[in-house]
Amino acid sequence: RTVVIEVCSRATLYVLSDDRGDKHTKMTPPSAVHILNSILLVLTFIITGCLSQSKPTVTIQVPSIVKNGSESIVLDCLYEFDKWNPLTPEDEGLVVKWYFKDTLVYQWIAGNPPQAASLLTNRLNLEYTISNEPAQKYRAMQIVTPTSELSGEYYCFVGSFNSESTSIRKKMTVYVPETQMLLYAPRRTTTEVDRKFEVRCEAEGVYPEPNMTISSRERLEASDDVSVHIETTNIDGLYNIQAWIEMVDRGDSNPITFDCILRIPEANYTVHKSIIYYPSTQDTKEIDPYGDSNSGSWLAPTTAFLLVITMLLSTRL
Structure with a gap:
């Protein structure tokens, strides 16, 4: 006779005995060895089959710009196992690990408090819990006061005694806006006879790699003798960038409007400044770059010419 034992939804255990089904047939009692083998078979089946977890599905939520x-x-x-498991996370050996640039920075072994490591030591709130479920409680890490050195790729590993899985990598950019940005025209000395003047744009303390655009809204001719210069430096991981235009004073008193745009492409961050330069007095006036009185006409290609120089950071110290 075949005795079928349903242990779980995915597996069936068969225990074979006499198949004749005759109630008058004398059956030989099983020996102690047979009983022990049957018990070991059942235990092995339970541990390695029904109660083992299948490979978890792991995804992560990481802010892209901070x-x-x-x-x-x-x-x-975030992770879940697609098989029911009555074991506790501790018994199953649940472990969650976070990596930053392939370096372990966080670890939680179920039944133990979470730990920070490497760059995130003393930078995490280790009491933070995202769920009340024992198997999910410390899966997330809370970074206190993120700074630029934490920019990079993160991924998560989830494992147990029987399975493991790793998430895809996601990049987080912690950007640093400029400490200051200036757009101005240095005053010329009375000894200068070449009638040249310059307009400068400077930004300091930026991260990550910035670029800068400086332009004139007025129509420029080839005879205007215009030259553009760019300089960049990297000091302690932060970038300083400046651009300036040198051009010849036409000798008239017509004001010239200049625009400077600072961009951090990886952070989708932009700052725009504008000034009006008065050649006759060398004075400048800062204006709203998006004001109706100044922004409408210069964007039309039929009425204005835009001299633009854009540079992605090329010099790193």
Whole structure:
């Protein structure tokens, strides 16, 4: 007779005995060895079959753009197992690990408090919990006051005694806006006879790689003798960038409007400044770059010429 034992939805255990089904047939009692073998078979089946977890599906939620020095942020590791498991996370050996640039920075072993490592040591709120479920409680890490050195790729690893899985990598950019940005025209000395003047744009303390655009809204001719210069430096991981235009004073008193745009492409961050330069007095006036009185006409290609120089950072110290 075949005795069928349903242990779980995915597996069936067969225990074979006499198949004749005759109630008058004398059956030989099983030996102790047979009983022990049957018990070991059942235990092995339970441990390795029904109660083992299948490979978990792991995804992560990582903010893509964060401002330097902002409030705390949370990086979440989401996972689930597609098989029912009555074991506790501790018995199953659940472990969650976070990596930053392939370096372990966070680890939670179920039944133990989470730990920070490497660059995130003393930078995490280790009491932060994202769920009340024992198997999910410390899956996320809360970074207190993110800074630019935490920019890079993160991924999460989830494992147990029987399975493991790793998420895809996601990049987080912690950008640093400029500490100051200036657009101005240095005054010429009375000894200068070449009638040249310059307009400068400078930004300091930026991260990551910035670029800068400086332009004139007025129509320029080839005879205007215009030259453009760019300089960039990297000091302690932060970028300084400046651009300036040199051009010949036409000798008239017509004001000239200049625009400077600072961009951090990876952070989708832009700052725009504008000034009006008065050649006769060498005075400047800062204006709203988006004001109706100044922004409407210069964008039309039929009425204005835009001299633009854009540079992605090329010099790193």
